[in-house]
Structures are given as structure tokens and as C-alpha cells.
Amino acid sequence: GIQVEQSPPDLILQEGANSTLRCNFSDSVNNLQWFHQNPWGQLINLFYIPSGTKQNGRLSATTVATERYSLLYISSSQTTDSGVYFCAVGYNNNDMRFGAGTRLTVKP
Amino acid sequence: IAGITQAPTSQILAAGRRMTLRCTQDMRHNAMYWYRQDLGLGLRLIHYSNTAGTTSKGEVPDGYSVSRANTDDFPLTLASAVPSQTSVYFCASSPRGGPLHFGNGTRLTVT
Numbered sequence: 001g002i003q004v005e006q007s008p009p010d011l012i013l014q015e016g017a018n019s020t021l022r023c024n025f026s027d028s029v030n031n032l033q034w035f036h037q038n039p040w041g042q043l044i045n046l047f048y049i050p051s052g053t054k055q056n057g058r059l060s061a062t063t064v065a066t067e068r069y070s071l072l073y074i075s076s077s078q079t080t081d082s083g084v085y086f087c088a089v090g091y092n093n094n095d096m097r098f099g100a101g102t103r104l105t106v107k108p
Numbered sequence: 109i110a111g112i113t114q115a116p117t118s119q120i121l122a123a124g125r126r127m128t129l130r131c132t133q134d135m136r137h138n139a140m141y142w143y144r145q146d147l148g149l150g151l152r153l154i155h156y157s158n159t160a161g162t163t164s165k166g167e168v169p170d171g172y173s174v175s176r177a178n179t180d181d182f183p184l185t186l187a188s189a190v191p192s193q194t195s196v197y198f199c200a201s202s203p204r205g206g207p208l209h210f211g212n213g214t215r216l217t218v219t
Contacts, residue, residue, distance in 0.1 A: 001167065030205060031205055031206075033207060033208060035208075035210075041196065041212070041213055042210070042212060043198065043200075043210040045207045045208060045209065045210075048206065048207040086150060086151065088151075088208065090205065093158065093164070094139055094156065094158050094204065094205065095153065095156065095164070095166065096141060096153065096156070096200075096202075096208060097153060097167065098143070098150045098151040098152070098153075099150060100148070100149065100150040101150050
């Protein structure tokens, strides 16, 4: 099956810093999504981004499908950004597979 | 409030017992999914359904079964639970090919 790799696995930032999270995938996909899992375990959809660039406040995402990667940018990080960020890819008849995640800790 | 409801929130189950985790959505989404989340392994797809009446195996289907009798409900059954099925189980739905929406999860412990 398709492989989804996220990097880095862990990231510690000071409040106000910027960061870039990466998601690589091993095959062609028909959609790509980014999620944030908060400390209470809830999974929130951040972006549905099969290609191109989208922005939502301090967060933005870019997917280059032809090169099989996506990037999530977090600017001016806040402590509430802490949690685990997952990317998920859709392929092969709507099968959706997740990466192992990036655990982000933002320190005040 | 529109969304996905999972029940129970948590459960402790003796090994060998049968258990059904419930999932209901009211968004009329075509596709529904079951994932398990284990520490360090992210979310792994168990089974999914593209539309009522159809189901497909995911990455880790062994020991689990699902049914999709209608659009709204997608129950997950463990026929004979084993300790390795201790996990947090998430149900999700999406319009076909669209953004996934998740329930709040069921924490299952098999002793």
C-alpha cells in the first residue's frame, strides 16, 4: 500500500516562532488532508488540499502532487497550536491513509 | 448539532467477549471509516464504506467486521476481543472524496 511519511516526528518551539511540517507520499493520490489532534484527543480537519496552496489565518498548506509532498506552515506559533499534526492521503477508491504525525510543543 | 456520534466513550472488556462500537452521522455523507490509534503508530484504517450497502477492508481489518445497512450508521464489531485490540477507535465520515470529519473516539481496553 501507499507509504505516508511525516517529518519531523517531534518539534519544540518558542511561542512566536514559525515552523514547517512535511508530508511525503509514495504514490499518486486523489486527495490530501491535514489534521490537528488537540491534547484532548479531538481530530480537527485543517485543510483539504489535493493540490495548490491554501491559507487559513496563521496556517497555510501547499501540496505539490507531481512531486508527492505537502507542507504545512505555522506562523507566529501559539501554545494552543500544541498537539499532533497528521497528514492523510486518499487513493485507490477512497482509501484514506495517515502518516505517523508530527508532535508539536509550543512553549510560552 | 450536526456531526458524528460514537458510543460508548470508553469500555473495559474481558478477552473473548463480543463488542460493537457504534457510529452515527447526520451529515448524509457517503463515505464512512473506522480507524484505530495506538501510541507511536498514528491512525490505521480498519474498514471503510463508500456508500450504504458496501464495505471495504483497510490496512488492519483482521478481527473486526463492519456493516453499512444505511447512510447514517457504521457499527464496528469485535467478534472475540483480544488484548492487542486495546486502542482508541475513531469513526469518520466524508462526502465522497471530500474532507474527513471525526467523532470523539472510543477508548477500549481489553483485559
